[in-house]
Amino acid sequence: MxxxxxxxxxxxxxxxLRDLLIKWCNQxxxxxxxxxxxxxLKLLQADFGRLGSAEAVPLAxxxxxxxxxxxRPTAPLQLLLSGxxxxxxxxDHPFxxxxxxxxxxxxxxxxxxxxGGLVVMLAALLAFEKTPHAAKLGYEILLGPDEETGSQGTAPLLEEAATRHRFALVFEPARANGDLVKxxxxxxxFTLTCHGRAAHAGRAPEAGRNAILALCDLLPRVEALTAELPGVMVNVGAIRGGGAANIVPDFAEAVINVRVTAAGDDATFLRRLHAICAPWHAREGxxxxxxxxxxRGPKVETPAETALFTEWRKGARELGLDFDWQHVxxxxxxxxxxxxxxxxxxxLGCVGDHLHSPEEFCHLPSLTQRAQVAARFLHRVAAGEIPLPTRA
Structure with a gap:
């Protein structure tokens, strides 16, 4: 085709597209x-408003x-585009x-x-709208303000939108080598909070129960679960506790990030976490x-996704690009x-690297390249060349 x-x-x-990305990122x-x-949100409403009415949806x-x-919510084919x-x-961050x-x-x-992924999405859709079969494909765009903190507010909207569509395109960044996410x-x-007993550090230290020392004994054991449990990653990200230096601290708390690969890994981790904490919890004081x-549960590739990735890559190769997909x-x-x-x-978004750091960057040629791949895929879907998965 x-x-x-x-x-x-x-x-x-x-x-x-470069200038649009600079405008958005400088905000x-x-x-x-x-x-x-x-x-x-106002910037996005103005720019995405070129496609239609972009509404602001309150979150809980x-x-x-x-x-x-x-x-085109009544078109015979429906897709969700997420970001x-x-x-x-x-x-207050310097970057x-x-x-x-x-x-x-x-x-x-x-x-x-x-x-960068939002620029790719918008550019792809504006190009797609000018193609001959666009009227056959309807779509919904849903952009959340809380993905970096777990999408707690946006999750109900995503779950609701999922019932209306056959397939979704997620414009998170590609890997640094250009691969998609399989x-x-x-x-x-998680938070681990240790409560001890305060006491005067000079007069009666033996009466105290040092919450900081207890937590510091627990945390290396918890982080060691990364090596113990296949598919599980644990990072101790923050810790706080105590007060005046002449008081045995009765409070300490740590925040832990946990990542799991397969269904059941979450339950395994929780069993081990409770087992590690139980001896200290049983101590007096x-x-x-x-x-x-x-x-978020693990995202595991399905046969439908494998088939559509094959078509996505086929279209990319016809445009002179090649990539694979990988677990992240x-x-x-x-x-x-x-x-x-x-x-x-x-x-499906742009190619870049050093995410979540002051060195984060976008490879600018990927904005138009990835927009072309996405627009061509949408065109082929609308033309009936790519069948979409059926929903149960």
């Missing part, structure tokens, strides 16, 4: 920055809002602006994760509390869509 002119012409829009939208998220327990846009506009860089390192590399907050680990955030939980440790909204029973392709 020949490439329609609007898709073939996407490389001519390289400068426009702070950290997950914990309400003003920044609101300003970013937050002032942040999701963006939702539906195009997020929050970043890990809050308003707030883009730097053009070379004609091909743009460093900046969210350039890859995932404002599968993802499930993720969880100590109490261990385990809080939090898993917010990070979670995304693709995990939530998989849990809701909706097959999805993930990692």
């Amino acid at each position: 020949p490439v329609p002119d609007p898709i073939a012409a996407l490389p001519k829009r390289a400068s426009e 702070n939208s950290g997950s914990a920055s309400p003003a920044g998220l609101a300003a970013m 327990d937050t002032t942040a809002q999701a963006l939702r846009l539906r195009v 997020h506009y929050d970043t890990v860089y809050d308003a 707030q602006a883009c730097t053009l390192l070379s004609p091909e590399r743009l460093r900046g907050p969210g350039t890859a994760d995932m404002k 599968s993802r680990k499930g993720t969880g955030i 100590y109490r261990i509390e385990i809080g939090g939980g898993f917010n 440790g990070g979670g995304s909204d693709g995990n939530l869509l998989s849990a809701a029973g909706l097959p999805n392709l993930d990692g």
